[in-house]
Amino acid sequence: MERPALPLGSPPTERADAVRNRKHLLATAREMLAEQCGADGLTMDGLAERAGLGKGTVFRRFGTRAGIFQALLEDDEHAFQEQVLAGPAPLGPGAAPLDRLIAYGRARVAFMIRHRDIARASLDGRQPIPAGTESPLSRTHIRMLLGQMRLDGADLEMLAIQLTAALDGPPLLYLSASDFTEPTGIEERIGQAWQDLLRRLCGT
Amino acid sequence: MERPALPLGSPPTERADAVRNRKHLLATAREMLAEQCGADGLTMDGLAERAGLGKGTVFRRFGTRAGIFQALLEDDEHAFQEQVLAGPAPLGPGAAPLDRLIAYGRARVAFMIRHRDIARASLDGRQPIPAGTESPLSRTHIRMLLGQMRLDGADLEMLAIQLTAALDGPPLLYLSASDFTEPTGIEERIGQAWQDLLRRLCGT
DNA sequence: ATGCTAAACGGACTTTACCCCGATTAATCT
DNA sequence: AGATTAATCGGGGTAAAGTCCGTTTAGCAT
Numbered sequence: 283m284e285r286p287a288l289p290l291g292s293p294p295t296e297r298a299d300a301v302r303n304r305k306h307l308l309a310t311a312r313e314m315l316a317e318q319c320g321a322d323g324l325t326m327d328g329l330a331e332r333a334g335l336g337k338g339t340v341f342r343r344f345g346t347r348a349g350i351f352q353a354l355l356e357d358d359e360h361a362f363q364e365q366v367l368a369g370p371a372p373l374g375p376g377a378a379p380l381d382r383l384i385a386y387g388r389a390r391v392a393f394m395i396r397h398r399d400i401a402r403a404s405l406d407g408r409q410p411i412p413a414g415t416e417s418p419l420s421r422t423h424i425r426m427l428l429g430q431m432r433l434d435g436a437d438l439e440m441l442a443i444q445l446t447a448a449l450d451g452p453p454l455l456y457l458s459a460s461d462f463t464e465p466t467g468i469e470e471r472i473g474q475a476w477q478d479l480l481r482r483l484c485g486t
Numbered sequence: 487m488e489r490p491a492l493p494l495g496s497p498p499t500e501r502a503d504a505v506r507n508r509k510h511l512l513a514t515a516r517e518m519l520a521e522q523c524g525a526d527g528l529t530m531d532g533l534a535e536r537a538g539l540g541k542g543t544v545f546r547r548f549g550t551r552a553g554i555f556q557a558l559l560e561d562d563e564h565a566f567q568e569q570v571l572a573g574p575a576p577l578g579p580g581a582a583p584l585d586r587l588i589a590y591g592r593a594r595v596a597f598m599i600r601h602r603d604i605a606r607a608s609l610d611g612r613q614p615i616p617a618g619t620e621s622p623l624s625r626t627h628i629r630m631l632l633g634q635m636r637l638d639g640a641d642l643e644m645l646a647i648q649l650t651a652a653l654d655g656p657p658l659l660y661l662s663a664s665d666f667t668e669p670t671g672i673e674e675r676i677g678q679a680w681q682d683l684l685r686r687l688c689g690t
Numbered sequence: 691a692t693g694c695t696a697a698a699c700g701g702a703c704t705t706t707a708c709c710c711c712g713a714t715t716a717a718t719c720t
Numbered sequence: 721a722g723a724t725t726a727a728t729c730g731g732g733g734t735a736a737a738g739t740c741c742g743t744t745t746a747g748c749a750t
Contacts, residue, residue, distance in 0.1 A: 336730035451651025540700030
C-alpha cells in the first residue's frame with residue numbers, strides 16, 4: 283500500500299524472467315520484421331512460437347498487437363532521445379533554442395520516416411487512450427525548447443502538442459507510401475518546411 | 487480501356503443496388519453506434535445481420551472494419567464542408583483569408599472533437615495507405631486559403647499538410663479521453679492556440 | 691422484350707487477435 | 721535453506737476479421 287508510483291520500474295520491481303522475456307520477444311519481433319519485410323505477417327502466434335514462449339506471455343507483456351509495435355518504437359525512441367539530450371549541437375545542448383528546435387524537427391522527421399512501418403502499425407483505433415506513449419518524449423522536448431524561447435503569452439503546452447503533430451503527422455498519416463519511394467527528397471522537403479514554419483513563428 | 491480516372495463516380499457508374507446497400511449499411515451502423523454508445527461492439531457480423539445483408543457485402547463495400555468508420559467520417563465531413571464552402575463568413579467565403587483560416591481551424595477542431603470516437607476507430611495500422619481519405623478536404627481547403635495569403639517563398643503544399651496535422655493531431659492522437667471529459671474547455675484552448683499559431687505565422 | 695456480361699450478393703471457411711485459469715516459478719521472510 | 725506468496729507462464733478456447741467462389745442481378749445492346 284505504499285507504491286512510489288514513480289517511473290523507475292513500472293511496478294515496484296519487475297520480475298527478472300519478465301524482463302528477460304520482454305527483451306527476447308522484442309528481439310524476435312525485430313528478426314521477423316527484418317526477414318518478412320513488413321509489419322503484416324507478424325502474428326502473435328507466430329511470434330510466440332518463434333520465441334519459444336506461450337501466447338499468453340506475449341499478450342501479458344504487450345497487451346495487444348499494436349502494443350508490440352509501440353514497445354518497439356519506444357525502444358528506438360529511447361536511443362534517439364539520447365542523441366538529443368547528450369549528443370553534439372545543434373541537436374544536442376549548446377545551440378540556441380530555435381536552432382535546436384529546427385535540428386530536432388529534422389532529426390525527428392528522419393526518424394519517423396525510417397520507422398514509418400512500425401509507427402503506423404502501432405496505431406490502434408480501438409485503444410481509447412491514444413497510443414499511451416505516442417511521443418510524450420517528443421512533445422516534452424519541444425515543450426522545453428519552447429520554454430527557452432521568447433514567446434510572449436502563448437499556450438506553450440498546446441503549442442508543443444500542435445508542433446509535435448506537425449512533425450509526426452505528415453509521415454504517419456498524411457503522406458502515402460508512394461511519396462517516400464519516389465525520388466523526391468521528401469525528407470528534405472518536410473525538414474525545410476519545418477524550418478520555415480519555425481522561422482515564421484519566431485518573427486523571421 | 488478508356489477510364490477517365492476522374493473522381494466523378496469512383497468507377498464509371500456504380501450500380502444502384504450497391505449505392506442503396508452502402509447507404510443502408512451506413513445508416514444501420516449509425517443506429518448501432520447510437521444505441522451501444524461506442525465504436526467497440528460494432529462488429530461486421532452484427533452489422534451485416536442487422537442490415538439484413540451478407541457479410542461479404544459489408545466487406546465488399548468497406549474493405550475493412552476501419553473502412554466503415556472512414557466512410558462514416560467522410561460522410562459527415564461532406565456536410566461540414568458545405569458550411570465551409572457556402573456558409574456565412576468568416577467560415578464561409580467573404581472574409582479575409584487569415585480570418586477564414588482561423589475560423590476554419592476552430593470549426594475543424596470542434597468537428598474532430600465531436601467525431602472523436604469515429605475518427606479514432608477509423609485509424610488502422612494495417613492499411614499501408616494512410617486512411618486514404620484522411621482529410622484531403624481539410625488539407626485542400628487550408629492549401630487554398632494559404633494560397634490567398636502573402637506567404638513569400640514557402641512550400642505551401644507541405645505547410646498545408648503540417649497545419650492539417652496540427653489541427654487533427656491533438657484531438658486524434660495526443661490528447662487522452664480524459665482531457666475531453668474534464669471541464670477544462672479544451673476545445674476553446676486548442677482553438678485559441680491555433681489562432682495564436684496563425685497570427686505568428688503571418689507576422690502578427 | 692430478351693440475352694449478355696460484368697458486377698454485386700451471400701454465407702460458409704480460414705485466420706488471427708484476444709481471454710482465461712490451472713500449473714509453475716521467482717522473490718521475500720523467517 | 722525452506723516455506724510462502726504473488727506474479728508469470730502456457731496453451732487451449734472464443735469471437736471477430738477477412739477471404740473465396742458459386743449464385744444472383746442490374747445495366748446495356750440488340
